[in-house]
Amino acid sequence: MSKPLSLRWFRRPVLEVAPELLGRHLVVSRKGGRGSERFVITEVEAYDGPEDLACHASRGRTTRTEVMYQAGGVFYVYLVYGMHWMLNIVTGAEGYPAAVLIRGVEGISGPGKLTRRLGIDHSLNARSATGKGGVWFEESGLVVPENTIEKTPRVGVDYAGEWARRPYRFVLRP
DNA sequence: GGAGTGATGACA
DNA sequence: GTCATCACTCCA
Numbered sequence: 001m002s003k004p005l006s007l008r009w010f011r012r013p014v015l016e017v018a019p020e021l022l023g024r025h026l027v028v029s030r031k032g033g034r035g036s037e038r039f040v041i042t043e044v045e046a047y048d049g050p051e052d053l054a055c056h057a058s059r060g061r062t063t064r065t066e067v068m069y070q071a072g073g074v075f076y077v078y079l080v081y082g083m084h085w086m087l088n089i090v091t092g093a094e095g096y097p098a099a100v101l102i103r104g105v106e107g108i109s110g111p112g113k114l115t116r117r118l119g120i121d122h123s124l125n126a127r128s129a130t131g132k133g134g135v136w137f138e139e140s141g142l143v144v145p146e147n148t149i150e151k152t153p154r155v156g157v158d159y160a161g162e163w164a165r166r167p168y169r170f171v172l173r174p
Numbered sequence: 175g176g177a178g179t180g181a182t183g184a185c186a
Numbered sequence: 187g188t189c190a191t192c193a194c195t196c197c198a
Contacts, residue, residue: 045193054193064182082179084194101193112194122181156193 004129004136010072014091014098015168017072018046019151021089021137022172023144026105028118029134037118040140043104045154046168047088049096054160054168057097067126068097075133077115077125084112085121089129089137103155103169148173 005024010017021041029036047055056078057065067076068090076088076099088099103111115121120135127133151167158164 047193056193059183062183078193079179079181080192081194082181082192084179086193088193103193110195154193159192 002138002140004131004138007071007073007128007130010089010091010129011093012072012091014046014048014100017089017091018044018100018168019149019170021100021102022149022170023140023142025138025140026102026118027136027138028120029131030119031134038138038140039105039107039118040142040172041102041105041137042172043102043109044170045101045103046098046170047101048098048168052160053163054154054157055097055099061097065097068099069095070126072098073130074126074128075124075135077120077122079122080112085115086111087115087118087120087124104171144172 021044024041025038026041027036027038050057057068071094072091074090076090078086087102090099092098108114108117124133129136150171150173152169153165154169
């Protein structure tokens, strides 16, 4: 049994938070359900501020991106291609738009499949990750040595020029 | 390689 | 109001 990672834990630079999420648990407590499910996080991507051309907030503050400007510890959930919800956790200080995309957990690879399997959709958007929204993060007790973390460019952001090549994707090697 | 799918944001 | 775009997945 472990407490949710604190809001303070997320209010740090996204490039610190993202790799540290690897090996920790994503916890989902279904509405009306009994108990909760825990998943080891295996793949994430960092989206870092207004200058990062792959970050939605690089096109300015809009209705959709508003939540990214909040202080870290709230979820940013949006729809792509009309059918897949993307689960992100906002990081950093209030006013600086950054978030980590949860791309995969143990047993589920792919951000769209992940949200479908876990029943996550728009209703989680802007909710805090302290547990009230039914989804949160926990310590797992796993040790993740630095050399088991693979860093690669992010997926599906070829439009982002130089930013597309930055090693902002973090994968836990099997 | 290409289709499905619908919210979002830019523009009028 | 129109239109292009899209942090994906599946099938050929």
